[in-house]
Amino acid sequence: PQKIYLRDYEAPKYTVESVALDIRLFEEDATVEGRLQISRDAAGDVLLHAEDMEIEALYIDDTRVDDTAYTHSEGRLMLHDAPATFALRTEVRICPQTNTMLEGLYKAGTGDETMFVTQCEPEGFRRITPYPDRPDVLSTFTTRLEADKRYPTLLANGNLIEAGEVADAPERHYAIWHDPTHKPSYLFACVVANLDVLSDHYTTSDGRKVLLEVYAKAADIDKCHVGMQALKDAMAWDEDNYGCIYDLDRYMIVAVSQFNMGAMENKGLNIFNTACVLSSPETTTDARSFNVKAVIAHEYFHNWTGNRITCRDWFQLCLKEGFTVFRDQSFSADQQSAAVQRIDDVATLRAYQFNEDAGPLAHPVRPDSFVEINNFYTTTVYEKGAEIVRMLANMLGKEKFRQGTDEYFRRYDGQAVTVEDFLSALSVADERVLSFIDWYRQPGTPVVSGHQNYDAETQTLEITLTQKTRHVAGFDAPKALPIPVATAVFDKESGQIVAEEMLLLDKETQTYRFDNITGAPVVSLLRDFSAPVQLNFDYQDADLAFLLTHETNGFNRWQVTQILVNRILLQNHEPAIYLEALAKTLPNLAKDDAMLAARLLDIPSAQELASAISTDYDPDAVKAKRDGLYQQVAVHLADMWQPLYESLPITEYDDSAEARGVRALRNVVLDMALTAGVDNAADWAVQQYESAACMTERSGALKALVNHQVAGYETQLKNFYERFKADDLVIDLWFSAQAASEQVRVADIEALIAHTDFDWNTPNRVRSVISAFTTQPAVLWTPEGLALYTQAVAKLDDSNPVIASRLVQVLARWYTLVPSKREVAHRYLQALKEKVQSKHVRESLDSVLGA
Numbered sequence: 083p084q085k086i087y088l089r090d091y092e093a094p095k096y097t098v099e100s101v102a103l104d105i106r107l108f109e110e111d112a113t114v115e116g117r118l119q120i121s122r123d124a125a126g127d128v129l130l131h132a133e134d135m136e137i138e139a140l141y142i143d144d145t146r147v148d149d150t151a152y153t154h155s156e157g158r159l160m161l162h163d164a165p166a167t168f169a170l171r172t173e174v175r176i177c178p179q180t181n182t183m184l185e186g187l188y189k190a191g192t193g194d195e196t197m198f199v200t201q202c203e204p205e206g207f208r209r210i211t212p213y214p215d216r217p218d219v220l221s222t223f224t225t226r227l228e229a230d231k232r233y234p235t236l237l238a239n240g241n242l243i244e245a246g247e248v249a250d251a252p253e254r255h256y257a258i259w260h261d262p263t264h265k266p267s268y269l270f271a272c273v274v275a276n277l278d279v280l281s282d283h284y285t286t287s288d289g290r291k292v293l294l295e296v297y298a299k300a301a302d303i304d305k306c307h308v309g310m311q312a313l314k315d316a317m318a319w320d321e322d323n324y325g326c327i328y329d330l331d332r333y334m335i336v337a338v339s340q341f342n343m344g345a346m347e348n349k350g351l352n353i354f355n356t357a358c359v360l361s362s363p364e365t366t367t368d369a370r371s372f373n374v375k376a377v378i379a380h381e382y383f384h385n386w387t388g389n390r391i392t393c394r395d396w397f398q399l400c401l402k403e404g405f406t407v408f409r410d411q412s413f414s415a416d417q418q419s420a421a422v423q424r425i426d427d428v429a430t431l432r433a434y435q436f437n438e439d440a441g442p443l444a445h446p447v448r449p450d451s452f453v454e455i456n457n458f459y460t461t462t463v464y465e466k467g468a469e470i471v472r473m474l475a476n477m478l479g480k481e482k483f484r485q486g487t488d489e490y491f492r493r494y495d496g497q498a499v500t501v502e503d504f505l506s507a508l509s510v511a512d513e514r515v516l517s518f519i520d521w522y523r524q525p526g527t528p529v530v531s532g533h534q535n536y537d538a539e540t541q542t543l544e545i546t547l548t549q550k551t552r553h554v555a556g557f558d559a560p561k562a563l564p565i566p567v568a569t570a571v572f573d574k575e576s577g578q579i580v581a582e583e584m585l586l587l588d589k590e591t592q593t594y595r596f597d598n599i600t601g602a603p604v605v606s607l608l609r610d611f612s613a614p615v616q617l618n619f620d621y622q623d624a625d626l627a628f629l630l631t632h633e634t635n636g637f638n639r640w641q642v643t644q645i646l647v648n649r650i651l652l653q654n655h656e657p658a659i660y661l662e663a664l665a666k667t668l669p670n671l672a673k674d675d676a677m678l679a680a681r682l683l684d685i686p687s688a689q690e691l692a693s694a695i696s697t698d699y700d701p702d703a704v705k706a707k708r709d710g711l712y713q714q715v716a717v718h719l720a721d722m723w724q725p726l727y728e729s730l731p732i733t734e735y736d737d738s739a740e741a742r743g744v745r746a747l748r749n750v751v752l753d754m755a756l757t758a759g760v761d762n763a764a765d766w767a768v769q770q771y772e773s774a775a776c777m778t779e780r781s782g783a784l785k786a787l788v789n790h791q792v793a794g795y796e797t798q799l800k801n802f803y804e805r806f807k808a809d810d811l812v813i814d815l816w817f818s819a820q821a822a823s824e825q826v827r828v829a830d831i832e833a834l835i836a837h838t839d840f841d842w843n844t845p846n847r848v849r850s851v852i853s854a855f856t857t858q859p860a861v862l863w864t865p866e867g868l869a870l871y872t873q874a875v876a877k878l879d880d881s882n883p884v885i886a887s888r889l890v891q892v893l894a895r896w897y898t899l900v901p902s903k904r905e906v907a908h909r910y911l912q913a914l915k916e917k918v919q920s921k922h923v924r925e926s927l928d929s930v931l932g933a
């Protein structure tokens with residue numbers, strides 16, 4: 083397959099003035115008629131994308147052309163020597179019923195729940211109708227949908243123009259939609275289904291009433307209220323914070339059970355994975371419910387950052403995704419403790435993005451080449467992309483950042499643009515913005531190391547920082563990047579902050595001087611994680627313990643626990659200081675901020691620890707060490723668990739941040755108590771399971787029972803299944819509680835795959851078993867684990883290559899394993915390479931094996 087390079091970008095050779103589609107859905111297939119008004123400077127060949135379709139007829143200016151007038155092969159349709167300006171009509175046949183890739187138009191669900199939906203980003207539109215399917219071709223779309231009346235819901239982008247019965251076919255009906263905005267084809271969407279709808283309104287700050295609709299199957303409609311409220315909150319938030327007002331009269335969301343990713347921001351018609359829109363206290367954990375709100379906000383925010391201003395080409399994906407993730411993180415921070423939001427975002431970045439940057443899949447936030455763009459919807463593009471925008475926002479400050487974003491929206495509204503355009507707009511507020519372009523171009527996580535020097539006589543403190551980024555093969559030698567390091571200096575005796583500054587490290591090494599530091603100082607660096615770097619500062623463990631008590635920044639209190647834990651697990655530091663600091667901090671914090679207290683007990687996952695090990699990684703040894711420290715914490719604080727658990731009683735469900743904090747802490751304490759062998763902890767777990775007021779409590783208890791294989795846990799597992807077997811999303815939880823269990827064996831995963839409710843064609847179900855299993859690397863990296871996992875990839879390679887390729891990416895750091903395991907892993911990966919066909923999986927495997 084061909085590699086595509088950013089440097090080869092060429093502007094489109096023609097424009098598409100308008101598009102009219104007529105999609106007729108039948109029992110076995112669908113026909114699509116497309117009418118494009120094409121214009122350009124001169125006559126010549128016209129190249130369109132056209133994949134997986136049968137071309138039935140082509141007309142140029144209403145005259146049917148014969149098959150010498152075009153060539154259709156390998157997903158491309160070439161019209162030979164077409165006029166400069168012409169009307170093109172295409173008639174094609176497609177088969178959504180057999181489309182398991184979940185790209186283009188596909189069937190989701192079965193029986194009464196059958197529906198037809200689209201996923202066009204990045205290149206799915208070319209599987210619906212011949213088209214120049216690239217994000218810099220913008221046009222207006224009119225869509226006619228026709229189907230059997232068994233599907234009363236006919237939706238497409240924009241406004242409903244007309245609907246009615248089909249002449250001579252009384253069992254069929256149609257609807258016509260028109261979207262007046264100019265959009266790229268990847269934002270096209272349509273839905274043919276039988277759904278209920280939850281409706282509401284939002285009045286914009288300029289006084290327009292917008293109809294809001296959430297479509298879901300009848301049994302799920304009660305679970306749409308959380309999402310609806312989040313949508314209204316997001317609309318108001320975007321007006322307040324960015325001056326961005328919604329532009330159409332209608333905003334629709336549709337819940338779909340088979341979906342490759344979380345959700346899709348199609349213009350005015352978002353399509354959502356049910357997991358990212360449905361929420362109810364009885365069936366949805368707090369974490370998932372919070373995620374529902376964040377994803378609703380994310381897709382809504384795309385209306386400006388992505389839809390009205392879109393990407394010139396797919397290399398610029400971070401332009402819309404990085405900025406939009408930053409916006410949804412900021413929105414979420416306003417809905418709960420900002421410190422906890424930052425902790426969660428940084429924990430994700432460290433666990434996944436740092437890992438990606440440290441291995442063979444490392445790529446710049448703006449990649450400069452790819453074979454398959456689907457492989458680049460990565461944590462680097464999304465989360466590191468968001469971190470770059472965050473650095474810019476922090477450097478500019480609230481007012482100047484707003485000045486810059488206002489300029490961006492003013493200058494580029496209605497256009498398809500680049501990262502350079504984004505920085506250029508922001509630079510009206512501050513020219514230093516332009517130097518951040520290297521963050522988009524250079525792969526690898528910078529490591530910032532440093533030390534401090536305090537001279538009591540001159541009362542000066544010097545902090546020296548050095549940055550180093552690994553040289554990733556195939557890229558230029560790394561340059562020094564501009565790295566903002568938010569710093570506070572504490573007085574050791576009083577515990578007060580005596581200096582606060584944003585240091586800008588933009589050379590390889592720099593020394594910063596603080597005067598008038600009258601007593602021995604402790605510095606706190608990278609506050610709020612001011613840059614996406616790995617920090618190796620020469621702290622004493624005692625200084626870190628000091629900061630755990632005295633830092634005023636909640637994020638940094640968590641950060642010091644993580645530095646201490648990493649030192650214990652990876653550098654053999656003694657745990658005493660850490661354990662004492664926790665014992666001192668937790669009791670009060672649990673009363674003041676239960677959510678933060680729960681986070682302070684975080685011990686990085688086995689996967690995250692693995693990403694910090696570059697050679698001779700032994701998954702069994704890491705698991706043993708991690709379990710050992712967990713046990714030590716549980717035992718050291720054993721006296722705390724009972725009073726703490728009892729101080730957090732189960733009460734009626736409440737969705738406040740405080741109540742969520744209590745539930746999070748209670749689940750952590752329950753697991754700690756079981757680990758420490760506290761008397762009666764098993765009874766608490768069973769009791770919590772049975773008297774749970776919501777899913778956070780019930781699934782927290784279930785996971786604890788399963789993880790500790792508390793006698794009789796099978797009873798609760800069975801009860802959970804029976805209670806929720808009609809609810810797919812809850813059954814996903816049931817699968818993942820078992821697949822991600824600390825006690826899981828390969829045979830358990832095989833049994834889950836053999837379960838009647840397992841379905842290879844439903845990505846949520848595949849993730850709940852196959853991806854959940856990767857949280858246990860000590861089992862995954864065994865010959866049996868690898869055999870099962872690579873078989874899963876081979877199976878999905880044909881039916882759903884996007885998902886298969888994502889599974890391969892998890893194996894990227896096989897080469898860091900101890901030699902005996904490394905050889906086995908290499909053998910399985912090589913054998914997999916012989917079996918797979920898709921360019922998605924091949925590209926990922928080639929990178930992974932090239933390590």
Ligand code: HT7
Pocket residue numbers: 201203204342343344345346347380381384403456459884
């Ligand atoms: N912009 C959306 C990306 C997306 C996607 C990409 C590939 C395959 C399927 C997909 N579904 C959605 C999601 C987002 O970032 O908002």
Ligand code: ZN
Pocket residue numbers: 380384402403406
């Ligand atoms: Zn997005």
